[in-house]
Amino acid sequence: MNSRSFTAFLRGGVALSAALLAACAGNGEGLDANGNPLVPGGSAPPPLSADFESIQENIFTPICSVCHAGATAPEGLRLDAADSYNLLVGVPSTEVPSLDRVKPGDPTDSYIIQKLQGHAAVGAQMPDGCPTTQPCLSASTIAFIQQWITNGAPPAAAAAAAVNAAFAVTSIVPDSMEPVNAAPPQVMVAFNHDLDVSQLATHSAHFEKLAPAAVPTVIEQVPARISVSSANLRALMLWPVRPLSSGHYRLVMDATSSAQISDIAGQQVALGAPDERGETVISTFDVEVQP
């Protein structure tokens, strides 16, 4: 290099520096952690950190649940605040069932990381192929999720604190005659306490496909497999042993099964409500499989 080159670079550097000074980062005044204007009286989400509450508020809710919510959530994966943890942690992915969506302690083998990084074996990179309206998450953002998984994927602090409340069902997905546009891989019943999995063998259930009539008539029964992931003892999963076709369904406890389920402290709660025939109905939903 010669002095002329150096001078040219120096001049350019000065020009570049001047431009940089003119284009400073924002001071954040009047903004929340996501760069949105503060709403008077509103509460801003916490800055992104490697805990579930922060990840939910900064990533899952504002970005993922735009699509992954409600009855039409892709792959039955709802990432709204009420359901995301229970449908992620210890739950096999539907695209690659050998991989859990979130495997505590192992971000590499957690399917959500593969989908966010764009090297999953099936389907597009999330969010939804990274369209121009929603670019891919940055590596540093994904790193927070990886760190949360490495830390064991603990639930939100609020959920942990619920152990002092009475044992109860907190959500059932899908339920309440929801029309889902694809066969749900499972029905998820969430609780506010860890379940006593030693008693799972006393429970059995099946899906009933009903004919539309004034008095519901069962036209098909599909046995259900019941499981609770060791990674999340607060979510009871009931899996149809074969895919459900279009139709109106309800999930019913077998007549020989206990209708109550216990938490690890021995408290009991009913898994569903009895119908007119005395059967315990856990969930009702409609499957509207798209052709």
Next chain:
Amino acid sequence: MIQRSLLAALILTIVALLRASPASAEPYLAVLEGYKCNVCHVNPTGGGLRNDFGLTYAKVLLPAETVDNTLDSWSGKLTDRLRIGGDLRADWSRETTPNSPSAQSFALEQFRVYADLTILPDRLGIYVDEQVAPNGSQNEEAYVRYGSTTDGFYLKGGQFYLPFGWRLQDQTAFVRQVTGINMTTPDKGVEIGYEHSAWSAEFDLTNGAANASTGSGYQVVTQVVYTKPIWRVGIAGSSTQSNAGDRHMGGLFAGLKTGPIAWLAEGDIVQDDSLERTMAAGLLEADWRLLKGHNLKLTAEYEDPDRAVRNNQETRYSLVYEYTPLPFLQVRAGYRHNFGIPQNNQEHGQLTFFELHGYF
């Protein structure tokens, strides 16, 4: 000489066994040399498979040293009509974010293989850009091309990258992220291009990324570039019609050579109806060729994620040293620092990386 060849082959093998990033494109080289993209690349809009001259440049003009005939003779031509090439990038990176544990890892960023089949010389061909690793094969570009890509009109049909601004190697540059047009986001459609003298122009009609799953609209992209030996200027525009919300973009970019230094600049503005906001992004880049095979890259970037909101801008500065010791092998080391609003730790992340880049 034989030992040197073996060493080069060994290094390339090690690179291949490690990990790799998007298709290679280094527009600063074009600015330094006064070339249009089609001087070195089969694709007239740049990136991907290198042509005869591009390979010669990679073998002779770019590296610090050339090697023996074995490597020197690589032409990429399997037959007179079929040419292949590839890029593999493996790196180690460490990301640090305030109040969070740092993350570091080795990664195979990307391994891509390109192929171009000439059916009718200078008239009809098929081009493929396939990502083969990591984790399975994924098609990036696959199109049929008719016409001259060196002088006159041509037509592309299939899947390809859209022409908009500088086709940078760094797909995470603000100008590439905000516009959403980069070498990880190919689209399906047709492109009419024109190459003549100092002029390059493209007109693309495609699905639009926002319509990929709905089929609800289309995207129109157009770009015009005027290239002179020591400077160039380009203008690009894009309009996407979508049920999710229309999106309109405009961009200006330019390059200038001052001695051994190439200067690149780009400014883009994006109006997105689905996000109900207007965004802006800018890039300034200086590449100083210190010696043959040595390049020092300094970039400064700016992003305004919502023009209607004050105090929310982000900036990013990078310093990267690129050393090309031998043909087809490059070592890169860099440091990047982000700055943003104080209440968001993510916008203050730092990145340090070392990268091996093998290409052929």
